[in-house]
Amino acid sequence: MYRYDEFDARFVKARVAEFRDQVERRLTGSLTEDEFKPLRLMNGLYLQLHAYMLRVAIPYGTISSRQMRMLAEIAERWDRGYGHFTTRQNIQFNWPKLRDVPDILDALASVEMHAIQTSGNCIRNTTSDPLAGVAPDEIEDPRVTCEVIRQWSSLHPEFTFLGRKFKIAVSAAEEDRAAVATHDIGLYIVRNDAGEVGYRVLVGGGQGRTPMLARELRAFLPKADLLPYLEAALRIYNLHGRRDNKFKARIKILVHELGIEEYRRQVEAEFARIDRDAIAAPAEEVSRIAAYFAPPDLPVRPAEDAAFERALKTDPAFAAWVAQNTHDHRAQGYRAVTVSLKPVGGVPGDATAEQMRVLADLAERHSASELRVTHEQNIVLPHVALAGLYKVFRGLAGAGLDAPNRGLVTDIIACPGLDYCALATARSIPVAQAISRRFADPRRQAEIGPLSIKISGCINACGHHHVGHIGILGIDKAGVESYQITLGGHAGADASLGERTGPGFAYEEVPGVIERLVERYLELRSSRRETFLQTYRRVGMEPFREALYEPAL
Amino acid sequence: MAKAFTTTVFAANDLIGGDSVYLGADAWVRDISMAEVAGDPAEAEALAARAALGERANIVVGVYAVDVSLADGTPWPVTRREQIKASRSTTIPVGPAARLDVAA
Ligand code: SF4
Numbered sequence: 001m002y003r004y005d006e007f008d009a010r011f012v013k014a015r016v017a018e019f020r021d022q023v024e025r026r027l028t029g030s031l032t033e034d035e036f037k038p039l040r041l042m043n044g045l046y047l048q049l050h051a052y053m054l055r056v057a058i059p060y061g062t063i064s065s066r067q068m069r070m071l072a073e074i075a076e077r078w079d080r081g082y083g084h085f086t087t088r089q090n091i092q093f094n095w096p097k098l099r100d101v102p103d104i105l106d107a108l109a110s111v112e113m114h115a116i117q118t119s120g121n122c123i124r125n126t127t128s129d130p131l132a133g134v135a136p137d138e139i140e141d142p143r144v145t146c147e148v149i150r151q152w153s154s155l156h157p158e159f160t161f162l163g164r165k166f167k168i169a170v171s172a173a174e175e176d177r178a179a180v181a182t183h184d185i186g187l188y189i190v191r192n193d194a195g196e197v198g199y200r201v202l203v204g205g206g207q208g209r210t211p212m213l214a215r216e217l218r219a220f221l222p223k224a225d226l227l228p229y230l231e232a233a234l235r236i237y238n239l240h241g242r243r244d245n246k247f248k249a250r251i252k253i254l255v256h257e258l259g260i261e262e263y264r265r266q267v268e269a270e271f272a273r274i275d276r277d278a279i280a281a282p283a284e285e286v287s288r289i290a291a292y293f294a295p296p297d298l299p300v301r302p303a304e305d306a307a308f309e310r311a312l313k314t315d316p317a318f319a320a321w322v323a324q325n326t327h328d329h330r331a332q333g334y335r336a337v338t339v340s341l342k343p344v345g346g347v348p349g350d351a352t353a354e355q356m357r358v359l360a361d362l363a364e365r366h367s368a369s370e371l372r373v374t375h376e377q378n379i380v381l382p383h384v385a386l387a388g389l390y391k392v393f394r395g396l397a398g399a400g401l402d403a404p405n406r407g408l409v410t411d412i413i414a415c416p417g418l419d420y421c422a423l424a425t426a427r428s429i430p431v432a433q434a435i436s437r438r439f440a441d442p443r444r445q446a447e448i449g450p451l452s453i454k455i456s457g458c459i460n461a462c463g464h465h466h467v468g469h470i471g472i473l474g475i476d477k478a479g480v481e482s483y484q485i486t487l488g489g490h491a492g493a494d495a496s497l498g499e500r501t502g503p504g505f506a507y508e509e510v511p512g513v514i515e516r517l518v519e520r521y522l523e524l525r526s527s528r529r530e531t532f533l534q535t536y537r538r539v540g541m542e543p544f545r546e547a548l549y550e551p552a553l
Numbered sequence: 554m555a556k557a558f559t560t561t562v563f564a565a566n567d568l569i570g571g572d573s574v575y576l577g578a579d580a581w582v583r584d585i586s587m588a589e590v591a592g593d594p595a596e597a598e599a600l601a602a603r604a605a606l607g608e609r610a611n612i613v614v615g616v617y618a619v620d621v622s623l624a625d626g627t628p629w630p631v632t633r634r635e636q637i638k639a640s641r642s643t644t645i646p647v648g649p650a651a652r653l654d655v656a657a
Contacts, residue, residue: 026568026611027568027569027611029610029611032611033568033608033614033615047566047571047614047615048571049573049634049637049638050571050572050573050638050641050642050643051570051571051572052571080647080648080649081648081649082647082648082649082651094647096571097569097570097571098568098569098570098571099569346651346652347645347647347651350647350648350651352648352649352652353649354649355652400652418633418634418637418644419637419643419644419645419647420643424634425634426633427637427644429643429645430644430645433645476632476633476634479631479632479633479634480632480633481633
């Protein structure tokens with residue numbers, strides 16, 4: 001795993017000391033809230049509906065057992081015994097007190113973690129494939145690129161005060177598990193006809209009020225040109241991007257208004273002009289970083305394991321979980337495990353301190369001390385030997401972490417919504433819980449097959465509803481919650497934005513609405529193999545609309 | 554047409570804890586039923602001025618007016634958002650409590 005160098009460590013420590021002083025001055029009144037607010041946001045501290053909220057960075061979602069244990073300790077010592085894993089592969093603590101935050105940041109720094117650049121109009125945590133370095137279908141580990149970007153973008157003087165926040169995602173696999181097309185800049189690591197590895201660069205994706213899928217900016221960018229090219233792309237955005245209107249300030253609006261051709265022309269012109277060698281990451285530095293992401297030293301294993309095969313036969317719950325929640329691993333005799341943070345009726349993405357410790361321990365014993373946070377708000381144990389899989393399952397089951405539902409109807413993404421978020425217009429979590437309870441039966445979930453439901457509590461779309469197969473957006477209608485439904489969104493390589501069904505529904509109606517959509521899908525599908533999304537793409541909106549709005553005869 | 558006046562109370566977040574507080578008769582209170590209610594624009598203006606003092610004294614942050622209705626003289630917010638904020642917690646069990654709830 002990547003380890004901070006001396007510079008990083010010193011910088012983070014200095015930053016905590018500086019913030020401690022700022023908090024002190026705020027509490028004694030020598031800083032006003034207007035002066036303090038930008039400072040706390042730069043350190044990941046928000047003020048929400050009921051309390052402060054601290055967002056902690058988990059670069060590209062990779063975290064060690066030791067770090068996970070520290071998160072558990074923070075949850076217990078300074079919060080209410082739990083944390084919330086987010087769609088940006090970070091974690092949020094929901095109840096810290098202002099005066100405790102410097103201590104929390106010190107605790108984080110002791111395990112090379114921090115909350116810098118988790119807020120504000122800067123380049124945020126670069127997200128990636130949770131199966132990075134594991135997936136058999138990947139060209140190389142995308143986290144090397146993520147880390148190069150992290151180092152370049154951290155405190156970059158030119159890009160610290162952009163017009164708006166800026167999000168980058170990197171994927172190197174055939175299957176896009178990083179929702180690349182929904183990002184301001186999306187990078188696919190690809191091979192060109194000559195067999196060289198480089199980037200396919202997308203730009204202008206984003207969710208929020210005006211959802212757009214990213215367009216192709218460059219079909220192939222040589223690897224060495226990554227940073228100069230990003231710098232050119234960011235610079236053109238920084239020059240033209242609107243700062244007068246928050247809703248028009250994202251790069252997607254600029255690309256849309258200039259047109260992709262004109263934006264590309266300007267980026268290429270800037271790219272041709274700048275001193276590439278001065279900006280490019282030195283090759284030695286890239287190989288130094290790459291060395292940290294070398295696959296862990298996993299003992300060589302046989303392709304099959306007799307005890308594992310036996311457990312599959314004798315424990316049907318285990319078999320169901322293996323089928324749904326584990327993935328092929330590059331190394332023979334290993335699997336990657338998705339630990340679902342979506343138990344039936346639970347809060348999507350939440351984990352208690354106790355659960356974090358169980359995860360840390362299991363990772364230490366069975367996954368080279370490594371874990372990943374997924375943008376679907378689950379956790380991955382990337383390197384589990386077949387021989388250890390049953391033990392991992394039993395350990396997870398003991399902590400309520402064994403839901404066999406990855407990618408199924410109850411694997412719901414939900415933002416914090418009106419239960420926590422000061423910007424929210426409606427609740428998300430209880431809606432997710434009600435749907436989850438409605439579809440609790442595992443046989444029914446298996447019968448329905450892959451189906452992603454994503455819920456946002458306001459137009460900001462942190463719950464990614466635009467790219468849910470079924471998207472749910474909670475809005476405020478004269479002080480009352482109302483929920484709009486979209487269908488046909490998708491976040492994979494063939495990404496699409498959902499289309500609205502029609503008028504919204506009341507809070508209580510939502511589970512019934514989802515049920516009607518699912519029932520209609522089951523009637524319409526051409527075979528058991530046709531997924532909800534495929535059926536929707538084949539038959540279109542109309543039959544689903546009928547299911548929702550035609551008066552019952 | 555000007556918006557008809559609605560009875561209001563003044564809300565903010567406590568500086569140290571971040572939790573929701575309301576302007577009471579002589580202090581910031583956590584229980585909205587103890588909040589001072591403005592029944593007309595003049596009263597609202599007077600309360601707003603007092604609330605601003607709390608901000609200046611660094612006791613609270615983010616003062617704003619909340620529309621309330623009165624039941625037996627006790628204020629309760631009109632909108633869902635403010636009702637949740639006034640309840641001072643999530644509408645569902647969370648954290649370790651939620652785990653027990655899910656397991657049950
Ligand atoms: S989508 Fe809205 S309600 Fe949900 S977390 Fe984002 S800002 Fe808050």
